[in-house]
Amino acid sequence: MPENWQEAGFGLYLHWPFCAAKCPYCDFNSHVSSSIDQDAWQAAYLSEIDRYAALTPGRVLDSVYFGGGTPSLMRPDVVSALLDRVASHWTLANDVEITLEANPTSIEAANFAGYRAGGVNRVSIGVQALNDEDLRRLGRMHSMEEAKQALILAKTTFERVNFDLIYARQDQSLDAWRAELTQALAMEPDHLSLYQLTIEPGTAFGDRFAAGGLHGLPGDDLSVDQFFLTQELCEKAGLPAYEVSNHAKPGQESRHNLVYWRGGDWIGIGPGAHGRLTLGGSRIGTETELNPLKWLANPAQNIRETLALDEQATEYLLMGLRLQEGIDLLRLRTRYGVTLKDSKIKDLLELSLIEIEGDILKTSREGRPVLNAILRELVPD
Amino acid sequence: MTDLKHIRNFSIVAHIDHGKSTLADRLIQETGTVKERDMQAQLLDSMDIERERGITIKANTVRIDYTADNGEAYVLNLIDTPGHVDFAYEVSRSMRAVEGSLLVVDSTQGVEAQTLANVYQAIDADHEIVPVLNKIDLPASDCDRVAEQIEDVIGIDATGAIQVSAKTGQGIHETLEAIVNELPAPQGDPDAPLKAMLVDSWYDAYLGVIVLIRVIDGKLKKGERIRMMHTDAVYPVDRIGVFRPQMEMIDELGPGEIGFLTASIKQVRDTRVGDTVTHEKKGTTDALPGFKPAQPVVFCGLFPVDNAEFEDLRDSIEKLALNDASFSSEMETSAALGFGFRCGFLGLLHLEVIRDRIEREYNIELITTAPSVIYHVYMKDGEKIELHNPADMPDLSKVDHLEEPRIKATILVPDEYLGDVLKLCQDRRGIQIDLTYAGSRAMVVYDLPLNEVVFDFYDRLKSVTKGYASFDYQMEGYREDNLVKMSILVNDEPVDALSTMVHRDRAEMRGRAMVEKLKDLIPRHMFKIPIQAAIGGKVIARETLSAMRKDVTAKCYGGDATRKKKLLEKQKAGKKKMRQFGKVDIPQEAFISALKMDS
Numbered sequence: 001m002p003e004n005w006q007e008a009g010f011g012l013y014l015h016w017p018f019c020a021a022k023c024p025y026c027d028f029n030s031h032v033s034s035s036i037d038q039d040a041w042q043a044a045y046l047s048e049i050d051r052y053a054a055l056t057p058g059r060v061l062d063s064v065y066f067g068g069g070t071p072s073l074m075r076p077d078v079v080s081a082l083l084d085r086v087a088s089h090w091t092l093a094n095d096v097e098i099t100l101e102a103n104p105t106s107i108e109a110a111n112f113a114g115y116r117a118g119g120v121n122r123v124s125i126g127v128q129a130l131n132d133e134d135l136r137r138l139g140r141m142h143s144m145e146e147a148k149q150a151l152i153l154a155k156t157t158f159e160r161v162n163f164d165l166i167y168a169r170q171d172q173s174l175d176a177w178r179a180e181l182t183q184a185l186a187m188e189p190d191h192l193s194l195y196q197l198t199i200e201p202g203t204a205f206g207d208r209f210a211a212g213g214l215h216g217l218p219g220d221d222l223s224v225d226q227f228f229l230t231q232e233l234c235e236k237a238g239l240p241a242y243e244v245s246n247h248a249k250p251g252q253e254s255r256h257n258l259v260y261w262r263g264g265d266w267i268g269i270g271p272g273a274h275g276r277l278t279l280g281g282s283r284i285g286t287e288t289e290l291n292p293l294k295w296l297a298n299p300a301q302n303i304r305e306t307l308a309l310d311e312q313a314t315e316y317l318l319m320g321l322r323l324q325e326g327i328d329l330l331r332l333r334t335r336y337g338v339t340l341k342d343s344k345i346k347d348l349l350e351l352s353l354i355e356i357e358g359d360i361l362k363t364s365r366e367g368r369p370v371l372n373a374i375l376r377e378l379v380p381d
Numbered sequence: 382m383t384d385l386k387h388i389r390n391f392s393i394v395a396h397i398d399h400g401k402s403t404l405a406d407r408l409i410q411e412t413g414t415v416k417e418r419d420m421q422a423q424l425l426d427s428m429d430i431e432r433e434r435g436i437t438i439k440a441n442t443v444r445i446d447y448t449a450d451n452g453e454a455y456v457l458n459l460i461d462t463p464g465h466v467d468f469a470y471e472v473s474r475s476m477r478a479v480e481g482s483l484l485v486v487d488s489t490q491g492v493e494a495q496t497l498a499n500v501y502q503a504i505d506a507d508h509e510i511v512p513v514l515n516k517i518d519l520p521a522s523d524c525d526r527v528a529e530q531i532e533d534v535i536g537i538d539a540t541g542a543i544q545v546s547a548k549t550g551q552g553i554h555e556t557l558e559a560i561v562n563e564l565p566a567p568q569g570d571p572d573a574p575l576k577a578m579l580v581d582s583w584y585d586a587y588l589g590v591i592v593l594i595r596v597i598d599g600k601l602k603k604g605e606r607i608r609m610m611h612t613d614a615v616y617p618v619d620r621i622g623v624f625r626p627q628m629e630m631i632d633e634l635g636p637g638e639i640g641f642l643t644a645s646i647k648q649v650r651d652t653r654v655g656d657t658v659t660h661e662k663k664g665t666t667d668a669l670p671g672f673k674p675a676q677p678v679v680f681c682g683l684f685p686v687d688n689a690e691f692e693d694l695r696d697s698i699e700k701l702a703l704n705d706a707s708f709s710s711e712m713e714t715s716a717a718l719g720f721g722f723r724c725g726f727l728g729l730l731h732l733e734v735i736r737d738r739i740e741r742e743y744n745i746e747l748i749t750t751a752p753s754v755i756y757h758v759y760m761k762d763g764e765k766i767e768l769h770n771p772a773d774m775p776d777l778s779k780v781d782h783l784e785e786p787r788i789k790a791t792i793l794v795p796d797e798y799l800g801d802v803l804k805l806c807q808d809r810r811g812i813q814i815d816l817t818y819a820g821s822r823a824m825v826v827y828d829l830p831l832n833e834v835v836f837d838f839y840d841r842l843k844s845v846t847k848g849y850a851s852f853d854y855q856m857e858g859y860r861e862d863n864l865v866k867m868s869i870l871v872n873d874e875p876v877d878a879l880s881t882m883v884h885r886d887r888a889e890m891r892g893r894a895m896v897e898k899l900k901d902l903i904p905r906h907m908f909k910i911p912i913q914a915a916i917g918g919k920v921i922a923r924e925t926l927s928a929m930r931k932d933v934t935a936k937c938y939g940g941d942a943t944r945k946k947k948l949l950e951k952q953k954a955g956k957k958k959m960r961q962f963g964k965v966d967i968p969q970e971a972f973i974s975a976l977k978m979d980s
Binding site for chain 2: 015196197198220223244257260273276285287348370372373374376377381
C-alpha cells in the first residue's frame, strides 16, 4: 500500500504567530508584540526544517504554507532563506505550491515583490469584507481601497491569488451578501475562501456574545440561505465549492489544504503548529508549544502521539467529508479497517443528506450545512 | 439519671441561613462540650446533602452540661429537627420530644416562610418559645423591627428577645440562661412503667441501628429487653448513651432524658419514628398518641443512564432502604429506559435526596421519570387495582372508574400574595375549605388532588409568594374523578416514561404544555419530529420540531484536526447519554422538565 504522503500529498506548514493587531473574531494562535527578533525566528525555523528533513528523506514536497498570525509581517529575506533551505532538503514537486498569508495593508503589499523573488507563488489575502464600516467592526487594519490595490498588485506579482471574506456578519442581509459576493467575484480571483462568522469562546467577540452583546447575528435560517446563495453564485462564476468554505476555478484548489482534507502528511513548524506524519508505518500526530517565546527557546520540543487506526479513521471522515469529492469507503476499510454502519448510511441516504457512488461517499447539497450532525451519526463509537 | 428539675430539652427553629447551625456550634463550644481543637463548623449536619442544601434530614441531638448563674448544674438536650414538609411527621415527633424552642431570626432579614412552618409545629407541641435575634454584629441588623415582626406575624411576645451574634459569641451566655430559666423542665414518673418515644433512627456501620429516644416515664438500663409497641418486636438493649455530639456510653436513661440505644437491630425499617419503646415485661399498655406508619405518597421510576449499572443501582437502593423505612422500591421495566426501579417517597424533597445520594454516594447517573401518586382503579369485573405507574394503566374499556388521593393543604401567606395562592390552588383543581386571617397573614385551607401537588406545587407556591408562604398537608383519602392516561408520542412512537394521569378537563391544557416543553427540550435532529399528546388513540395536542438546518464548522485545517476530533468525541458522548426512541434522542432532563408547569 502506498503511504499517506504518496496517496494524498506532503506539505510543510510554518506558523508565524505575530499580528499587528488581534482581530476580535480570531481564535488562532496569534500575538501582538512590539519587538520581534526575526533573525532568531529564522534560526529556529531553519533548525526545525533540518530536523524534519532528516526524518523524511527521499520525499517529494507538494506544498509549503506560511500561515499565522500574519506572515506578511515576515521580512522577505527570512522567507527566502527558509525556502532555500527547504529546497536543499526535499525534491519539490513540479507544480509545488508555496503560499503565504497576507494582510492587504499598503505596508505589507510593499513586500510582495520580495516574497515572489524568494519563491512564494501564491498569496492568500485576508480581505474579510468589502466595506469600510464592516472592516472596522471586524477589527481590520486596512481599508476597502487598500484591499483593492493589494489584490491588483498580488495578481500581477503571483501566479495564484486567493482572498478570504467573512460573511453571515452582524446585520448582514441576504441581499447585502449577494451584492458583496457579486462584487468579489467581479475581481476575478482564482480561489475564494468564504467563511461564515463563527463566535469562538476566548475571543473578544466570544466575550461580548457571552455578555449578551453582539446583536444582529443571523439565525440559522438566514445563515443557511446565505450559505446556499454562496454556492449558487460561485458556481455560476466558475468557482464551485470544493470544500465547505472554499471555492476555486477547476485546478486552482489549494494543494496545501487538500493535503489536510485528503489525509496526507504534513510537517507543522512554529508555535502551536500541528503535524501528521507517517513514520515507520505509524501515523504520528505532532503538536508544539503554543507560547511563541517558549517555542523559540526550544523549538524541537514537541508532543508526539501515535494515532490509533480508529482515530485516523475519525480524522479521515472529519476532514474528508468537508470535500465535495467525499471520502473513499475502500480506503476507510483497507487503510483503517473501519466499515461504516449500514443502518446509519441508510438513514442518511433516506434523508438525502449523503450520496454514494461506488466506494465514494459524499455529502449532498442539503447535507453540507449539517455536516457535524452527519459526522455524529457516521463516525463509529 | 438526671433530676427532672435540672433537665431542659429544646429545639432550634430557624430559616435557612439564619444561623441555626452556627448558634448550635456556639452553645456546644461555650459550655466546653467539644474541645476547641475538635470544633468543626456545623457539627450537627453530618450528610453532605444536608450541609449543601442547608436542610436537616435526620434528627441530630447533642447533650450539653451547663452550670447556670444560679450555681446549679443542668443538662441541656438540643434536638436539631428536619425542616421540610416532606418530613412533617418526623418534625412533629422531634418537637414532641422537647418542651421548648429557640426561635432564631436573622435580625438583618426578619421572619421567613420556613420559620413560620416550623414555629407552628413548635406551638402545636405546646412549646415555650424563646425568640433569639441573630447576626446583631452586622450593620444591617435591626432588632426592633424584627422583634415587632415576630409579634405581628407569629403572635408571640418578643420584648425579651435575646440579641445574639453567633459569630462573635455575644449573647450566647444569655441564651443559655434563658434556656434554663424560661423553658420548662420535663415531667415524668421514674417509677412508672417505661414509656419512651422513638424519635429517629439510623444505621451505623459498627453499631447497627442506632435508635434515638426520649424517655417519658420509667427508666431504661443496659441489658434490659425492650418491646417496640407498634412493630411488636423485642430486643435486648446492648448499649445506652448520649451524644456530646460524639457518642458517650452511659448505664441508664431516666424520665425527661434524651439519648440513644442499640439493640442488635439490623434494619432501620424495623424501627418506626413515633413508636413507643417499653419493657418487654411489665411494660406500659398506653402507647404514645400520634404514631403514623411511614407511607410513600409519591412514586417515580429510577433508571441507570448506563444500563450496565442496573445491578449497582439495585445494590444502592437496597442499602438506602435499610436506612429509610419510608422509602420503597420494586423493579420496573420500561420499553424506553430499560431496567430500573419504581420507588416510593414521602414527597419530592425525599425523592431528590434519595436520588442525589444514589448519584453521589454510589456514583450512578440516573434518569428520573415523572412522579406519580397511587390511583385506585376499579375494574368492571369488580377487581380493584392500585396503580403506581401510569404506564400500567389497564385498557380503558375494562375500567369502571378511577379514584385519586386527595390532601387537605394548609397554606399561610402574607395577604398581598393571597390572590396568587388562590389562583394556584384553583388551577390545581383545588376546592377551598377555609380562609381566615391572623393579622396581615391569611390561612387558606384547600382540598387538593395529591397528583397536582407532588410535582411542582411547592416550587410554584414559593415562586408566586417570593418564599413567604408556608405549606403543610395531610392525606384525606380517595375520591372518584374523571381521570385519563395521557400518552406522549415522539416521532409517532409512544414514550412510556412520559405517560401521565391527568384530569380529563385539563388534558388538553397539560398536553399542550408538555408538547411545547418537549419541543424546547429535545434538540433539533436532521429531520422534523412530530411531538403529540394523546388520550387513547386521540391526539389532543401536537407540535413539530423542525429539522436542524445548520451545524457545520466554517474553518477546519491541519491545526484544527485534533481539536475538532475531540469536540466530535464529546458531542458523541453527549448524544450517547440521551435516550433513543426510534431515531430520536431525548435528553434525560426532559423526563422531569417536560412536566413542570410555568403557570
